[in-house]
Amino acid sequence: MNNVKLPVGISDFHKLRQNEYYYVDKTNLIKELLESRIAEVTLITRPRRFGKTIGMSMLAYFFDIRKDSRKLFEDLKISRDIELCQKWMNQYPTLFISFKDVDGLNFQSAMKMLRNQISWICNEHDYLSDSDKVNENDKKIFLKLQDISEENLSEDLIKISVATIIRMMNAHYGKPVILLLDEYDVPLAKASSNGYYKEMLDVMKTMMSTSLKDNSHLQFAVVTGCLKIAKESIFTGTNNFISDTIIATHLNECFGFTDQEVKDILKDIGLQEHFKEIKEWYDGYNFGKIDVYCPWDVMNYVRDLRIDPDMKPASYWKNTSDNAIIRSFIDYAGSGIQKKMEKLMAGDTIDQKIEENLTYDYLHSSEENFWSILYLTGYLTRDKEEKESADGKIILKIPNKEIREIFETTVQDWFNDTAKLQDRKHLFDAVWNGDEQTLTQEISKLLRITISYHDYREDFYHAFLAGIFAGAGYSVESNKEHGEGRSDLVIFNECEGKVAVFEAKYSKEVKNLEEDCEKAIQQINHRMYAKEFEDSYDEVICYGISFYKKRCVVKRDVKVVVQKI
Numbered sequence: 001m002n003n004v005k006l007p008v009g010i011s012d013f014h015k016l017r018q019n020e021y022y023y024v025d026k027t028n029l030i031k032e033l034l035e036s037r038i039a040e041v042t043l044i045t046r047p048r049r050f051g052k053t054i055g056m057s058m059l060a061y062f063f064d065i066r067k068d069s070r071k072l073f074e075d076l077k078i079s080r081d082i083e084l085c086q087k088w089m090n091q092y093p094t095l096f097i098s099f100k101d102v103d104g105l106n107f108q109s110a111m112k113m114l115r116n117q118i119s120w121i122c123n124e125h126d127y128l129s130d131s132d133k134v135n136e137n138d139k140k141i142f143l144k145l146q147d148i149s150e151e152n153l154s155e156d157l158i159k160i161s162v163a164t165i166i167r168m169m170n171a172h173y174g175k176p177v178i179l180l181l182d183e184y185d186v187p188l189a190k191a192s193s194n195g196y197y198k199e200m201l202d203v204m205k206t207m208m209s210t211s212l213k214d215n216s217h218l219q220f221a222v223v224t225g226c227l228k229i230a231k232e233s234i235f236t237g238t239n240n241f242i243s244d245t246i247i248a249t250h251l252n253e254c255f256g257f258t259d260q261e262v263k264d265i266l267k268d269i270g271l272q273e274h275f276k277e278i279k280e281w282y283d284g285y286n287f288g289k290i291d292v293y294c295p296w297d298v299m300n301y302v303r304d305l306r307i308d309p310d311m312k313p314a315s316y317w318k319n320t321s322d323n324a325i326i327r328s329f330i331d332y333a334g335s336g337i338q339k340k341m342e343k344l345m346a347g348d349t350i351d352q353k354i355e356e357n358l359t360y361d362y363l364h365s366s367e368e369n370f371w372s373i374l375y376l377t378g379y380l381t382r383d384k385e386e387k388e389s390a391d392g393k394i395i396l397k398i399p400n401k402e403i404r405e406i407f408e409t410t411v412q413d414w415f416n417d418t419a420k421l422q423d424r425k426h427l428f429d430a431v432w433n434g435d436e437q438t439l440t441q442e443i444s445k446l447l448r449i450t451i452s453y454h455d456y457r458e459d460f461y462h463a464f465l466a467g468i469f470a471g472a473g474y475s476v477e478s479n480k481e482h483g484e485g486r487s488d489l490v491i492f493n494e495c496e497g498k499v500a501v502f503e504a505k506y507s508k509e510v511k512n513l514e515e516d517c518e519k520a521i522q523q524i525n526h527r528m529y530a531k532e533f534e535d536s537y538d539e540v541i542c543y544g545i546s547f548y549k550k551r552c553v554v555k556r557d558v559k560v561v562v563q564k565i
Helices: 013-018 028-035 052-063 082-088 107-124 126-130 136-146 155-159 161-173 186-194 197-212 259-269 272-282 295-307 324-331 335-345 360-365 367-376 401-420 425-433 436-449 458-470 510-527
Strands: 041-045 094-098 177-182 218-225 241-244 285-287 290-292 350-352 394-397 475-478 489-493 498-506 539-548 551-556
Touching: 013 052, 028 052, 028 082, 052 094, 052 177, 052 218, 094 107, 094 161, 107 126, 107 136, 107 155, 107 161, 107 186, 107 197, 126 136, 126 161, 136 155, 136 161, 155 161, 155 197, 161 177, 161 197, 186 197, 186 360, 197 218, 197 360, 259 272, 259 295, 272 295, 272 401, 324 360, 324 367, 324 401, 335 350, 335 367, 335 401, 350 367, 360 367, 367 394, 425 436, 425 498, 425 539, 436 458, 436 539, 436 551, 458 475, 458 489, 458 498, 498 510, 510 539, 510 551
Parallel strands: 041 218, 041 241, 094 177, 177 218, 498 539
Antiparallel strands: 285 290, 350 394, 475 489, 489 498, 539 551
16 A cells, blocks of 8 residues: 555544545544543543644544544444444534743743643634623633734733633534643643743733633543643642543553554555564654554654655654753753663663652652652553552653664663753863872762763763863863874863873772773883874873773873973
8 A cells, every 4th residue: 555645743633534544443532531430530641742732632523522523433333333322523622722832931921832822722612702692791701812913912811712712602503512632731740940930820821721621612522642640730629520641541552552553554555574674763652551652763763764765763852852851951960860760771680669640830849759650651661560569659761763762762861951051160170280190089089970871881981071172172182092092082172281091990909990991001112102292392292091880090191291392
């Protein structure tokens, strides 16, 4: 089926079905929501790019009384349940709102985006302004909300906007309204990152409360997001509230692709031979009791394979996720976080207690919150082979090769950025003053706060040393031909006419540090690394350095310190 149209980046169900894009049937979500006890509010949390928005769009087209969706759902699983479709398909007024674009560097700009979103929703339901069944006072509020040029629109009106639209729809249709709120936590996440959390929480809390709490105009609501913000923080007073998270879920197969679904996709497109690599890179997310693949990754990679059959798997997910929260934890990182991060990157597991009910204002109050966020946002997953411990902790691991690559690049860079903030004046002074003792102390200090993984390879230490000096603006040459061999690193201090030559060794045991450092110095002498700089620089200082994990020994070769008079 080489003519299959892949829906990469398409989250509108109507567009997807109308234009005959490939669709993995997830209409069982409708049945799951309706046949289980219908809650006043169902909160569904999943990581980004796992199909929440397309799922909500599908629900909107199924329920919306203004539409005739029979053609869209033709031949899909839900269409086989004739009784359910007759009772629910296009039978209820439906309000679908997404807060994914409510962002801003300050509260005022974020509120403008929120006001614009509400205005667009009002324009979509413009028929309410002319309805003779709607209260005139509500119409006045509606017209103010609809006017996008209304710069002086009060926060109080925005707070009651969703509740007002619901009340008007109920009056117009004579039926209770189904409310679908997508990405409800984005405004709060952005606010937390940019310093106006309390102001945005006040707005969102009131908006949610007036819409969801004891609302007789509401049939039910489905709310989606990445994190479950504590009920006491945003869902205060909401009765009959059910949450479906990746820890406790009955909607296991409604978000993400199952093993069989991925096999079917590859079979339909003729790419079955790529199943193993797709599984290694994009599978491994444990939701409830099943493993699922990230749909965004699978579709992107399949699309690229059709263009280039030799295409290697890539990390499509990392640039689609807001990493500000995770980065903020890295900036606060203590040694406990760093050690566990290194353990994960080495392929091991960690056991952690997961807190589902988070509040952004106390996000950094505990290390537990950090691991909870990594788990809930898809950076870590439960190891299904391991049972929950007696104290309620679960075993966590990196789910697949894609996320491992993110850890080994993005997360490692974050830790290294933090290390760069350390004052290195003492280190540089020690280099140019020939102070081997201080140099050992300062390099060891940087090693301890720099994240590393796997097996402390020699190239890790080489890059580590080069990064220390290059990041400070020094001219650095590595593995340059000198005399009869190659020194590992040469640092140039052009202003003072000095050169520092480093030869590094990797010790297999801690007891070998001193001996290996001496071997490095002997190599400097034997291969005459300093000779070529003697005529051009006032001073050439040579160092041997040996590493073992996060320890090092530095020694200066006194014999080859060449200083011109």
